[in-house]
Amino acid sequence: xxxxTLPELPYDYSALEPFxxxxxxxxxxxxxxxxxxxxxxxxxxxxxxxxxSGKVENSNLYEKNLAFNLAGHKNHTIFWKNLAPSNxxxxxxxxRAAIDDQFGSFEGFKTYFAxxxxxxxxxxxxxxxxxxxxxxxxxxxxxxxQGNLPVTVFPLVLLDLWEHAYYLDYxxxxxxxxxxxxxxxxxxxxxxRFDEVRNLNTTLAR
Numbered sequence: 001x002x003x004x005t006l007p008e009l010p011y012d013y014s015a016l017e018p019f020x021x022x023x024x025x026x027x028x029x030x031x032x033x034x035x036x037x038x039x040x041x042x043x044x045x046x047x048x049x050x051x052x053s054g055k056v057e058n059s060n061l062y063e064k065n066l067a068f069n070l071a072g073h074k075n076h077t078i079f080w081k082n083l084a085p086s087n088x089x090x091x092x093x094x095x096r097a098a099i100d101d102q103f104g105s106f107e108g109f110k111t112y113f114a115x116x117x118x119x120x121x122x123x124x125x126x127x128x129x130x131x132x133x134x135x136x137x138x139x140x141x142x143x144x145x146q147g148n149l150p151v152t153v154f155p156l157v158l159l160d161l162w163e164h165a166y167y168l169d170y171x172x173x174x175x176x177x178x179x180x181x182x183x184x185x186x187x188x189x190x191x192x193r194f195d196e197v198r199n200l201n202t203t204l205a206r
Contacts, residue, residue, distance in 0.1 A: 003041050004070070006034050007077050015085045019180040024168050032164050033076045036145075039069030071146035075125060079158045084186035091187040095156075095194045102137045110182065116141060117178045123162045128190070129153040130197045154197040156190045 009029055014022035043066035050056050090106055091099060103109035116139055117126045125142040133152040142149050142158075149155075159181060166177035 004037050004073055006030075006037050007080065009080055011083075011085065016083060016184045019183045020083075020166075021169050024166070027168075028160075028165060029076075029080070032162075033073070036069045036072030036076065040066060040073050043069060067146050068144060071144075071149075075142075075145055075155075075158055076160070078155060079160050081189045082157050082159075082186050083184050084189070086184060086186060088183045089185070089187055091191060093191060095187070095191040098137050098194070113139060114175065114178050117159060117161055118175055120161050125161055126159040127153075127155050128157040129155045130194060132197065132200065135198075154193070154200075156193045156197075157185065 006029075009025070012022070013025040013029075016025065043062050046062045047059070047066065050059055050062060090096070096106065099106055099109050103112060113126060113128070120126065120141050120143070123144055124147075125145070127140040127142050127149070129138050129140060130136075131138045131150075131153050137156075138153060140148060140150075140153065159178070161174065163172075166174065170177040170180070
């Protein structure tokens with residue numbers, strides 16, 4: 001079976017300073033993300049071995065481990081691309097128009113999104129996504145890596161709110177991390193995702 005692999009960062013560890021330190025990026029990418037890749041591969045191997053041997057009594061655990069680790073791997077893969085040394089750029093074009101329409105304005109969206117980030121209990125992610133069923137933007141709180149994510153949505157922007165993403169830089173002051181994060185959001189990547197997912201055939205989601 002093909003194995004999941006850790007993707008390379010599309011920039012240097014220190015490229016997002018002073019908003020996110022190079023040390024955080026190195027630990028987050030090389031240690032935390034790698035752990036999820038390793039965990040996903042192990043879960044797949046266990047599922048394969050259990051199915052082949054007929055010893056399936058632990059299948060429920062293997063499936064939960066796969067969901068957790070594979071979601072962690074995929075979320076981080078998107079997260080790295082969602083970041084760039086952009087110094088506070090804002091979305092443009094059709095994505096900006098959709099944000100303005102859905103949230104009143106980009107500033108209104110930022111206020112709402114930041115509040116949602118602050119309200120996540122424990123570990124999780126904040127997500128701006130495209131709902132293929134309702135054909136509109138939605139925001140979501142994703143618990144751990146995989147909870148609360150409807151199957152009809154496609155993430156456009158993911159913000160990692162696990163403590164390992166910011167604690168070295170911002171300690172327990174999550175709002176300061178979120179405020180800094182706005183300076184390094186790669187809105188070009190988000191717009192490219194937006195253009196792609198809106199053109200998908202959503203018949204099966206209806």
